[in-house]
Amino acid sequence: MPEGHTIHRLAEDCLRLLAGWQVRASSPQGKFADSAALLDGAVLDGVDAHGKHLFLGFEGAGWVRVHLGLIGKVTFDGQVSDTVRLRLRGGPHGEHTMDLRGPAACELITGPEKQAVHDRLGPDPLRSGDDPRRAYARISRSRVCLAALLMDQKVLAGVGNVYRAEVLFRHGVDPYLPGRALTAPLWEAMWADLVTLMRAGVRDNRIDTVRPEHEPAAMGRPPRRDDHGGEVYVYRRAGLPCLVCGTEVRTAPLAARNLFWCPSCQPPHI
DNA sequence: AGATAATGTACAT
DNA sequence: TGTACCTTATCTT
Numbered sequence: 001m002p003e004g005h006t007i008h009r010l011a012e013d014c015l016r017l018l019a020g021w022q023v024r025a026s027s028p029q030g031k032f033a034d035s036a037a038l039l040d041g042a043v044l045d046g047v048d049a050h051g052k053h054l055f056l057g058f059e060g061a062g063w064v065r066v067h068l069g070l071i072g073k074v075t076f077d078g079q080v081s082d083t084v085r086l087r088l089r090g091g092p093h094g095e096h097t098m099d100l101r102g103p104a105a106c107e108l109i110t111g112p113e114k115q116a117v118h119d120r121l122g123p124d125p126l127r128s129g130d131d132p133r134r135a136y137a138r139i140s141r142s143r144v145c146l147a148a149l150l151m152d153q154k155v156l157a158g159v160g161n162v163y164r165a166e167v168l169f170r171h172g173v174d175p176y177l178p179g180r181a182l183t184a185p186l187w188e189a190m191w192a193d194l195v196t197l198m199r200a201g202v203r204d205n206r207i208d209t210v211r212p213e214h215e216p217a218a219m220g221r222p223p224r225r226d227d228h229g230g231e232v233y234v235y236r237r238a239g240l241p242c243l244v245c246g247t248e249v250r251t252a253p254l255a256a257r258n259l260f261w262c263p264s265c266q267p268p269h270i
Numbered sequence: 271a272g273a274t275a276a277t278g279t280a281c282a283t
Numbered sequence: 284t285g286t287a288c289c290t291t292a293t294c295t296t
Contacts, residue, residue: 003289052290070290071278083278102278104290153291160289207289235289256272257290 002068004051004158005201008126010074011049012202014056014088017076018098019044023058023090029101032086035108039064044090048114051121051157055114056088063114069104124157125194126202132191139179139187146182147175148255158198162235165260166209167194169233175254175261177269206230214243234260 025039039058046057054066064086068074078097086100100106109117122138123130135156139149149155150164159167168175171190173182201207207230212218215231233243238251242262251260 006289067290069277070288071276072290073278085277102276104277104292151290162289258288 002052002070002072003160003163003201003207004049004124004126005198005207006068006205007052007054007158008049008198009202009205010054011047013076014044014054014098015047017096018088018090019047021090021092023088024094026087028082028084028087032106035064036086038108044088050118050127051124051153052160053117053121062108062110065105065107065109065114065117066100066103067105069102072103073101075099075101121153121157122155125191125198126158132188135191136184136187139182140184142179144179145176145254146173146179147259149179151255151257159194161257161259162207162232163194163197165235166207166232167197169262169266170209172266174266174269175259181269204230207232209233210243216243219243234262236260
């Protein structure tokens with residue numbers, strides 16, 4: 001379930017369960033075996049997350065950069081499996097196991113290489129101190145539509161297909177609005193909303209975006225949970241009635257992903 | 271701007 | 284058995 005909140009939650013979990021102790025590192029699936037051998041016995045001494053990149057720091061050995069891609073997953077349940085790219089076992093008595101499966105990237109890098117990743121990413125709503133005006137400087141100069149810009153990690157880091165659809169809906173913004181037509185106050189509001197939504201996402205380990213007054217219970221509808229466990233307005237709800245106005249939610253491919261929106265709550269610009 | 275490849279799982283047919 | 288997927292790097296137009 002990889003959007004930015006997942007990665008920041010993983011960083012917290014790794015810090016809590018594994019950091020500060022020597023780890024046993026292995027690669028049952030094999031692809032990371034050489035690097036795992038270098039890490040084996042090192043102390044995990046730092047974690048970091050920026051957008052959808054997770055960094056695990058090992059004393060004297062550098063950083064492991066992990067990107068989950070579309071299908072990567074991390075579990076802490078210790079189930080034996082031969083599809084595990086990287087297994088870390090640690091904690092005070094070696095009782096915690098982190099298993100990484102199917103990542104798009106898992107590589108051992110240096111400090112400067114880590115910095116180069118930060119340099120090519122935009123501000124992240126989950127990194128306190130990141131400046132939303134850096135994103136706005138690019139958005140306000142672009143003719144590309146907002147739905148594409150919100151997913152561009154050079155513009156804004158951490159937002160994926162769910163948060164882009166939901167933040168556009170929550171602000172009544174047409175996904176096809178060109179970036180240059182977005183006003184500064186509206187961008188400030190969308191950023192502030194992303195900070196709130198994504199922090200809740202880290203806390204709950206899932207994406208919930210529906211305001212209490214639109215919860216199915218409050219609307220007299222039966223309770224509903226979407227496929228990924230959270231409550232959302234439009235993501236993957238194509239053809240279903242909008243939770244606010246009842247209009248059918250629409251879908252269309254945009255920037256290689258399925259976009260979802262409500263044509264009456266998010267009316268077309270001009 | 272679009273098409274494709276890569277990786278693992280879950281759910282539909 | 285097929286297909287969708289909370290992604291993106293790398294190709295071709």
